[in-house]
Structures are given as structure tokens and as C-alpha cells.
Amino acid sequence: MKVRFAPSPTGLLHVGNARIAIANWCLARQRGGRFLLRLDDTDTERSKPEFAEGIEEDLRWLGLDWDEFLKQTDRLDRYAAAAERLKASGRLYPCLETEEELAYKREQRIRQGKPPLYDRAALKMTKEQLDRAIANGKSPHWRFLLSGGSVEWQDGVLGKRSVKLTSLSDPVLIRADGSFLYTFTSVVDDLETGITDVVRGEDHVTNTGIQIDILAALGGRPGAIRFAHLPLLTDADGGPLSKRLGSLGLRQLRRDGVEPAALVGYLAALGSAMDPVPGTPAEVAGSYDLGKVSRSAARFDPKQLLALNRKWLHGLPFAAVQDRLPPGAGEDFWLAVRGNLDLFREVRDWWDVVAGDIVPMGEPADAELLRIATETLPEEPWDEATWPAWTAAVAERTGRKGKALYLPLRRALTGEDHGPDLKAFLPLIGRARALLRLRQATG
Template sequence: MTVTVRFAPSPTGQIHIGNARTALFNWLFALKNRGRFILRFDDTDAERSRQEYADQTLYDLHWLNIFPDAVEYQSRRRASHEEAVERLKRSGALYPCYETAEELELKRKIRLSRRLPPIYGREGLAYSNQDRANFEAEGRKPHWRFRLPNYRRDPFDPVRTEITWTDIVRGREMVDLGSLSDPILVREDGTYLYTLPSVADDIEFGITHVIRGDDHVTNTGVQIALFQALGATVPAFGHHNLLTTATGEGLSKRTGALSIRSLRESGLEPMAIASLAVLTGTSENVVPESDMLKLAERFDPAATSRSASKFDPDDLTNLNRAIIQAMPFEALRDRLVAYGVMGEKAEPFWMAIKGNLDRVQDVTSWWKIVTVRPEPGVTFSAEDVAFLREAFDLLPEEPWEAGTFKEWTSAIREKTGRKGKALFMPLRLALTGRESGPELADLLPLLGRAGTLARRP
């Protein structure tokens, strides 16, 4: 059996880091098991689904180094869904109901007033042919409910019916079908709700493992019953915890908050996002991995906490910084050229400044500082100006190397008596215009003697 998983977003907005968490859990599970990964767009909501969002999702996944083995669209599979509906109708598992939304709400309130669970009472099963004809004559169209197997003989007398499974993330899970209403699978206009197309497609695509957010746990009990009603093998299920904002709010595609696109455009590296999306809320330390294979080695779905995990964007910056610091020049050569960093100084420049970057794009300002001039806006006291002029007069002759800065500052200390911050801060400000940054010992050979003297106040 080939392990086959799927990521099934609805193309109604840009995917965010919470969606990416689900995609990554499936992708890494497939990698670890040498399986297949299917991207399936659940685009049956014709009003809100957009091809541009589907295209953006595919681009975002590729950027995250997720490469589907197949891409499918539910909207193109209506014939398969209709076949599943007809099979359920023939078996009596799908039955028509004619109540309006108002009538259903009234029935719910009546049951609550009688201290009964507010579930559908299966009145649709009791309709006679004449009842249905009368409803049709009134212009009503039926919606169709799936009759849950939660009774012994009488469907109007549901009993506790436990559906259990071993969740690959959460361990043993159970849903009581006796506490649920028969779900609507087909609306009055003939369109489908999420459950039926999802199960029908999982069957046809041979999905062996369904890994998704834990907001679907209750759905799983119903879907297992639906797999069984269609005579199909039930896949294994796994439900990971959800990511929330730092304040505990859920993430939403509609708002665009923390979308993969916005994170990418902010200059974050894909493996910083992937590492945080996968490892946060698990027993693993959240440290960045350099590629997907290494992340897959650390990936253990069973190590995921049951409680929601708060996502702090500041953590992404820290991970991004760590990834950048570990990047060799060869891996960045072409990207650096796009920022104007090229020539014989490019590699030593990268080695000197990478430890001071939050994002690769930050090289632009440092390259300008090294090759053009210090950052403007610094003012010196008369005392510091005198000190700096004396210090610049002590610059060693070329050639310059790694030890030149130490040689220079030793001469300055001996001549002026300054040491510590009083010595180094004026030099840093004169050379770079910034109070912090790379080691001056590494920058000095890049500036050269002429370039350094040009910064003498």
C-alpha cells in the first residue's frame, strides 16, 4: 500500500501559516513514508472560490518546497459525487427532508424546552409519498440528510453509538453518533456540503491517511460512517492542534493575516516558516532546519500537543536570523547579485555581515555603507572629532588583513589613552554611521585604506 495524503484547501483566499501547517504535516508524512501528496481544491463554493487563489496557493506551496504529485479540483468531479449520492439513496442512507430553516429552528427550540438534545428528529423519514408530493406542490425542494447508523432497530430511537479510531496525532479518539443530527449532504439547490465530496474523492484517490486540524474531530465520526456506508476502506485519521495569534485568535484566509504571500514578501525564508509551522506546539525544540528532509527526520505527529498553539511572528524573525547565519555564500550568490552585491568583495562582505541580518534583503543598506558611505545623520562632539582625526592619522599602511584593526586600535589606545566604548564607538560611528553592526575588524579590509580615510571627520 502506498501512503497517500491530501491537502484540501478551499480557494477562497490566501493560505496562511495555519493552513501551511496542515500542508506541511501531510507533506512531511508523505516524505517519511515515501508516499504521495495530492493537492485537492475544495472549490464547490462557486460564489467564493477563485482560480487566482488556487494559483496563489500552488505558488505558495512550491515556494515552501512542497511539490504535489497531483492537483485536483472538486468542481470538476461532479459526476463522481452524483454517483455516490445515488448509491446512498438506493441504500436508504440518504433521505429527503423539506423543512425550512425557520421550521428547523422552531423544532430545535421545542426540543430544548423539553430538555432534549437539539438534534434533528428524523421527521423526514416519516413522510409519506403524499406528504412529499404536497411539499413539491408547494414549490419546496428537498435537502438530503445522511441517516447515521446510531440506532438498533428504530431510527426514531437513537442510542449511544461510539465511533472510535486511533488518531495518528492524538491517540485514541471517539465520537458518539447518538448525540449528533443526521448531517445534510445535499442542499435544496442540489449543491453539496463539504462532507460528501470530500469522502467521495478520498475514496477515488485512494487516500490512506487524512491529516488535518483538530476542528474536524467531530466530522471524522460522521465521515467514518459515510465511508462505511459507501463500502469503502476507512483511512487513518490524524488531527493536529491549531495555530492561533499571540492573543489566542484564530487565523483566517479572509483577512489575509499571516498569509504565506505576505510572509514571503516581508523577506522571510521558507524554511523559517516551515520549521515554525511544524514544530511549534510539539515536544520538539523550535529550531530551524535547512531543508525539508531534515525537518522530516524530526517530524513526529504524535509529539503534537492537544491544546492550541499561539503563534508569535517575532519567533519567525529569530528563526530567520538563525537560518541566514548558517547560509554559505554559494547558496546566496545569485540572490545577492539581485541586491547589487557582486564582485570580489561579495563573499567576504557576506561572511562579515550575515550575523547582523534579520532578512537577506537587509544586505542592501550594509552594502551601501561598505561601498559608498556611512549612514548619514551622525554628529560628533568637538572632543570626539579631535580624537577621530588623531586616530585616522594612525591608520597602518597597506596591505590590510584580519589583524589590521587590532594593530590600529592598539596604536590609538597607546597614543590617546582611550579604551573600551570611548575608543570603539566613535570609530564605529565614523566608519558605518551605526551604533551596532558587524565586527569592525571584518569591515576594515573591505573598506580599504583609501575608503577608510575618506570617512575621516
């Protein structure tokens, strides 16, 4: 098996891209195959080096690596050679219509009740007419002559699929400026790099029919490449995700504090009956099953992702996060706070509670309680027995219990209504800080 992930460096990766990358990587690793990262960068106007670097960085953040790497701009000579073969066989033909002329033709066909397909008028052009036009400064674009009929394949996700070529216009493979389009370059690369399986989004189904026809024209063996198309993602309400990709870009999710293991586990299970389990790509690869992916659109729910993120954080050992914690934060701090984290960035807030300055919360109705708490605050050293012993003493003198007892103390000590278990957290705050905050909350 050899698969490829082929993003265009015209922007940064979003969750839809990541889902495709994870699927390909898992299949390759599961079956002892190879994973090729290919940058489809022939759109030189929109492709940027910073996007190419960002794609690689985001893939590494996810935990994905690759066995081979190539950029399409390094293979222009291979595309030119393949194009010459298609020209020689009569499958690639020159066209001289302008965009305006093509638009007029489409409008005319629609008015006549016909599908807006290209009429292949350029096939009637003689060599003399073409030479004369080129001599007068015109540059042709080149179309691939579709073979007609239907192309069928057994899709790895969608089942039996077919594309009726007679219902499509002959695709442009080479623009008038000589640049190659993805429809063509992708086939040349897949053929020459030995790709055995193409796993991509459902929006490429029509492309697949066309590309199978191109592959055959280039001498590819029928069925040499297997295809699987993952249904597209929608938002939690079933609407198109594409309109909201800005908030679901990998870079933004990373900035928001989403853990790569949570995103990998979520995307690997998304659209299947499997329960998502957070984990590294290597951990989820063994159970990944393309055959269990539903043919229906999958809903990407940020709430489910956040729940998985919490689950992952709550189980992380100190050694896994030690280098990410604030200076001075030890294992006792991590074990105390990890069960309260939705996102790792919240660690900084809890470290401020332990080692920094906060604004204690205090209500006038709780002033007497806080005064008594100040008087009864035990001397150090403190351990996990300090909190229950201290609150028992406060309860005995005030008659308060439950929320009426614990919430005012938590607000005064941490400035929050909720948080880590104070049995473990109070010793980290320390007596001096606790005493100062109780007095501030009382005043």
C-alpha cells in the same frame, strides 16, 4: 501510504495550514508514499483562481511538491453518482424546511431543555408531498441519515477518540441549489483516490465521526483510513491564533523575510518535545514523528521562529544566496554580514553601508577622536589587519579604549550602533568612503 492536503481556495495559506501540509508531506516522503494536493473548491462563490494559484505558489516556496493534483469542481459527476447511491439506500433524504423554519425549531427545542438537533421531520414526508412541493417551486436540501450509536477510532495523535452520533443533527450534504458540501465530497474523494491516512486539525474531530459513518454507507471498509488530528495552534500567550492569522499568513511572512527553511523546521517540531532545526522539507522529513506530537495546543511564538531564521541565515554559504544579493555583492560581503541578519531583507541595508550613501552619526564629545581617526586613517590596500592596527593608533593618541573608542568609529562609518565585525567590514567600505564619513561625522 497515500495522504492529502486539501485547502479551500477561499483565501491564502496561514501557518496552521502550512503545519498540516508539512506533516502530510513528511509522512508520505518518509514512508515512500504519495502526496495528493486537492483543492476543495466546491464553494464557487468564495473560491477564486488567484487563491488557488497562491496556494500552489506558497507550497512551492516552502519546498513542497505533490505527486497528484485534483480540483473538486472537476469531479462533480462523481459526487452526483455517490449521492444517488445514498438516496437509493435511504441514507440521503430530502428536506424542505427554510433557514427560518430550522432556526425556529432550534429555539423551541432549547426552550424545552432539549439539544438543538434536527428532528428528522422530513422523514415523515411522502413522495406525493415532495413531488407537490417541487412542482410548486421548492428545492429540497439533502441530509445524511446518521446511523446512531458512537463512532470510535484510534487517533494517530489524540489516542482513542469517539463521536456520539446521536448527539448530532443529520448533516446536510447537498444544498438546495444542488451544490455539495465538504463533509460529503471529502469522503467520496478519500475513498475513490485511495487515501490511507488523513492528517488534519483537531477542529475536524466531529467531522471525522460523521465522515466515517458516510464512508461506511458508501461501502468503504471499516478502518481503511487512519486518522490523526493535530491540536490547534495558539499565539505565544496561549490565546486563539485565528484572530491574528492576517499577520501569520505565509505570504506576509514571506514578505517580512522569513526563510522557508526556518518556517518548515519550526512547524515540523512545533507541539512536540523535539528541538526545532531549520531545514528543507526533505531534510526534516526523516526525523518527523507524528507520535511525538503533544495532545495539547501548540503555541506559535514568532520570537522562536525569528531565532530559527537567524540560525539558518548565519550558516548559509555564499552559493546559496548569490542570486539574491544586490548586484556587485560578493562572497566577502556575505560572509561579513550574515552573522548580523535577523531577516534576509536586511542585506540591502548593509549593502547601502558598503556601497551607498548613509548618514554618519557623530557626537560633539567625539569630535576630537574622529579628527584623530581621520588623520591616522591608513592608506590602502586594506585587509582584516587594518581595523585593529588603525584603532590601536587612535587609542594611543586619544587614550580611549573599549566602547568609548569603538562605538564612535562604528557610528561614523556605518551609521549604526551595532553591526558586522569591522575587521571584515571596513575593507568593503573602502578608504574614500570611510574618509568622507569621518569628516561628515566630525562636522
